[in-house]
Amino acid sequence: MYGAMAELTRNPRVLKKVQDEIRAVVGKKERVQHDDMRKLKYLRMVVKETLRLHPPRTLLVPRETIWHNKVGGYDIPAKTKVIVNAWAIGRDPKVWKDPEEFCPDRFEETDIDFNGAHFELIPFRSGCQICPGLAMAVLNMEFILPNMLVCFNWELPEGMRKEDIDMEEAGGCLTIHKKKPLLLLVIRQYTTD
Numbered sequence: 001m002y003g004a005m006a007e008l009t010r011n012p013r014v015l016k017k018v019q020d021e022i023r024a025v026v027g028k029k030e031r032v033q034h035d036d037m038r039k040l041k042y043l044r045m046v047v048k049e050t051l052r053l054h055p056p057r058t059l060l061v062p063r064e065t066i067w068h069n070k071v072g073g074y075d076i077p078a079k080t081k082v083i084v085n086a087w088a089i090g091r092d093p094k095v096w097k098d099p100e101e102f103c104p105d106r107f108e109e110t111d112i113d114f115n116g117a118h119f120e121l122i123p124f125r126s127g128c129q130i131c132p133g134l135a136m137a138v139l140n141m142e143f144i145l146p147n148m149l150v151c152f153n154w155e156l157p158e159g160m161r162k163e164d165i166d167m168e169e170a171g172g173c174l175t176i177h178k179k180k181p182l183l184l185l186v187i188r189q190y191t192t193d
Helices: 002-010 012-026 034-039 041-053 086-090 134-151
Strands: 069-071 074-076 152-155 169-171 176-178 185-188
Touching: 002 012, 002 041, 002 134, 002 152, 002 176, 012 034, 012 041, 012 134, 034 134, 041 086, 041 134, 134 152
Parallel strands: none
Antiparallel strands: 069 074, 152 185, 169 176
């Protein structure tokens, strides 16, 4: 979630677009409901773009080859441990135009998803080794994020500019996080009648 809020704060046009979509779908209701989720297409693109740039793990769980393989012209002997770098795949300039840019609109004309079927976006691995927590993680992100965006407006503290947001990440072998916390002012948008 930290990646989404940081990127949205750095990209006010995208933040406004996703908030407008969510608020149009939610209408007079105070919160996003489960039935609203399928209507939030731009939010889904924001989630995909966030997972492309900020996968939960940079290096996926190592795998060991069962037999000899040849991948991309390289021989990989049997019993070799292979570590996939999801962070590098999501930023590969051969696959992604302007790979360092946060641009959810890139998913508008494509069916690329993070469900493991598209190897250019595999934050949760793929195949029989896909993360068992994928559904829960995505449901949380696709439900909590829009509720945060519909209920509140988010601003930087006085004197801070979007260029001042430090996007450096840190972490261990299991997960990564922002090295420096993201500080935002929260302004209540809707009130209960």
